[in-house]
Amino acid sequence: MSKESLTTIELEMAVLVRRITSIASNRKDDSLVRSAYLLLHQISVEEAAGVKTLSNELQLDISTVSRQAASLEQKGYVERVPSPHDKRAYFYRITEIGLKELTQYKKLRLDKISKLLHDWEEDEQQNFGQLLKKFNYAIKDLSS
Amino acid sequence: MSKESLTTIELEMAVLVRRITSIASNRKDDSLVRSAYLLLHQISVEEAAGVKTLSNELQLDISTVSRQAASLEQKGYVERVPSPHDKRAYFYRITEIGLKELTQYKKLRLDKISKLLHDWEEDEQQNFGQLLKKFNYAIKDLSS
DNA sequence: ATCATGTACTTGTATGATACAACCATTTTA
DNA sequence: TAAAATGGTTGTATCATACAAGTACATGAT
Numbered sequence: 468m469s470k471e472s473l474t475t476i477e478l479e480m481a482v483l484v485r486r487i488t489s490i491a492s493n494r495k496d497d498s499l500v501r502s503a504y505l506l507l508h509q510i511s512v513e514e515a516a517g518v519k520t521l522s523n524e525l526q527l528d529i530s531t532v533s534r535q536a537a538s539l540e541q542k543g544y545v546e547r548v549p550s551p552h553d554k555r556a557y558f559y560r561i562t563e564i565g566l567k568e569l570t571q572y573k574k575l576r577l578d579k580i581s582k583l584l585h586d587w588e589e590d591e592q593q594n595f596g597q598l599l600k601k602f603n604y605a606i607k608d609l610s611s
Numbered sequence: 612m613s614k615e616s617l618t619t620i621e622l623e624m625a626v627l628v629r630r631i632t633s634i635a636s637n638r639k640d641d642s643l644v645r646s647a648y649l650l651l652h653q654i655s656v657e658e659a660a661g662v663k664t665l666s667n668e669l670q671l672d673i674s675t676v677s678r679q680a681a682s683l684e685q686k687g688y689v690e691r692v693p694s695p696h697d698k699r700a701y702f703y704r705i706t707e708i709g710l711k712e713l714t715q716y717k718k719l720r721l722d723k724i725s726k727l728l729h730d731w732e733e734d735e736q737q738n739f740g741q742l743l744k745k746f747n748y749a750i751k752d753l754s755s
Numbered sequence: 756a757t758c759a760t761g762t763a764c765t766t767g768t769a770t771g772a773t774a775c776a777a778c779c780a781t782t783t784t785a
Numbered sequence: 786t787a788a789a790a791t792g793g794t795t796g797t798a799t800c801a802t803a804c805a806a807g808t809a810c811a812t813g814a815t
Contacts, residue, residue: 475740479744480631534802556810606634673794
């Protein structure tokens, strides 16, 4: 196994995070609270999940998700539906306007990435996407 | 240009950052302040750079670098050498112990990544590294 | 049926990483 | 030589997050 490639990955991974953080901090297009993007995405995908489930999936503390969700609800992007059989529990559902916002925000990001990678070969893009996905899968349970 | 791949990249990029942040937050092996890792790396690579230069390279606010550097100095990982011709300016140099720390920390990360990707094909690793690097290069000046 | 324990969630509080603005000391320029 | 620019530090604010304590409800053992 070549140390070379791994060393590259190790460093470039750090750089990547730095770059992205840097861009994130410079956000004006902050229509959707950035940090809640994945949460909203997850809610849109999930059928019926409460903060517990969501926080597991996102590997965030439950309190963080609780707050993010509250903020999304406050903006009208999600609704909180009480669970029929458990009076403690809720589940979230994305609203019309939430879906619209999500779509728009996704598009914004997509545009940025399209521009960024406009001169990449098709198969480089494809490859990169797949490898990222694979990497994320691998890294998924590293915290435990 | 296939929207497919770009969409994947868009989403997986967000997930990646989330995953890494999550791992970062539960680190106890925080021997080297994590956030300063790239700074120390940069100092080790650079000949003689002050906070201004460094902050440009890292795309961090100068005040942030100033504090990080101070903290590295405080730990004895870098020395601050006064610039001979400009009494305002300093430049940083990594120390023996700083280099040792850096190496050790790099190794730690490398090990983790090795483990993570142990079942990847050699050329996948290679590819991923190169694509990450290319991506970082592309994204470099996006903030401006 | 009751009480102890567990669960879903919220709220209080702390921290780390960062940015922005005000500042100081020195250097450069007009 | 005065004004503007530059390198750096320090004060203060914000954001995302975690951890801990609390509330309300649910479940299971006696």
